Amino acid sequence: MGRTIAIGDIHGCSKALESLLRRIAPAADGLIITMGDYIDRGPDSRGVIDQLLRLPEMCRHIALMGNHEIMLLAVLQDSTHSPFWMQCGGRETIESYGGDIENVPEDHLHFVRGCLPHYETESHLFVHANYNAGAPLEEQEDELLYWRHLSQGLPGPHESGKIAVVGHTPQPGGRVLDLDHVVCVDTFCFGDGCLTALDVDSRETWQSNKQGQSWVLDS
Numbered sequence: 087m088g089r090t091i092a093i094g095d096i097h098g099c100s101k102a103l104e105s106l107l108r109r110i111a112p113a114a115d116g117l118i119i120t121m122g123d124y125i126d127r128g129p130d131s132r133g134v135i136d137q138l139l140r141l142p143e144m145c146r147h148i149a150l151m152g153n154h155e156i157m158l159l160a161v162l163q164d165s166t167h168s169p170f171w172m173q174c175g176g177r178e179t180i181e182s183y184g185g186d187i188e189n190v191p192e193d194h195l196h197f198v199r200g201c202l203p204h205y206e207t208e209s210h211l212f213v214h215a216n217y218n219a220g221a222p223l224e225e226q227e228d229e230l231l232y233w234r235h236l237s238q239g240l241p242g243p244h245e246s247g248k249i250a251v252v253g254h255t256p257q258p259g260g261r262v263l264d265l266d267h268v269v270c271v272d273t274f275c276f277g278d279g280c281l282t283a284l285d286v287d288s289r290e291t292w293q294s295n296k297q298g299q300s301w302v303l304d305s
């Protein structure tokens with residue numbers, strides 16, 4: 087069995103992702119689960135998705151859907167959603183594609199549409215934002231999965247007994263939130279934090295910043 091590594095919200099920070107992946111050195115028997123919110127706010131959403139599209143050359147990759155991918159897909163369906171998306175960092179995404187949503191290449195759209203609402207292993211479950219502790223993953227509401235911050239309602243231990251890994255709620259000081267039954271790996275990369283990768287079994291932790299520096303966290 088290879089490593090199972092969760093990577094937090096990237097938000098257009100392509101240099102952070104590049105240096106983090108170099109630091110992790112993914113192996114062919116490993117699994118990387120990216121927690122959603124690949125785009126928006128940071129400068130290079132296009133470069134982030136380019137890297138994620140190449141990840142299967144190195145290891146298995148599961149890409150979760152975040153609320154920012156939901157917003158992009160909503161705008162493609164109905165442009166009246168655009169002003170809200172622009173307020174949420176969509177402008178930076180459009181700029182990374184040369185200023186026009188029509189420039190987003192088909193393979194990038196295919197990637198975004200294919201992102202998963204949740205994922206689980208023998209020991210862990212993975213969702214972008216939050217969950218109902220008393221319902222199986224297949225019966226979770228979108229508002230919880232994609233939108234609700236942990237500060238708006240901290241979930242209890244999931245009924246499956248599995249440890250929940252989430253992103254979406256930026257944690258201060260670059261520190262992973264670890265409450266035993268729920269672990270949040272969003273460490274605010276696009277802001278003044280960093281991008282985190284966590285081996286969910288060994289708890290080995292790697293981090294990087296948007297300038298492209300990376301390090302291993304002492305456990």
Ligand SMILES: [Mn+2]
Pocket residue numbers: 123152153154214215232253254255
């Ligand atoms: Mn989010």
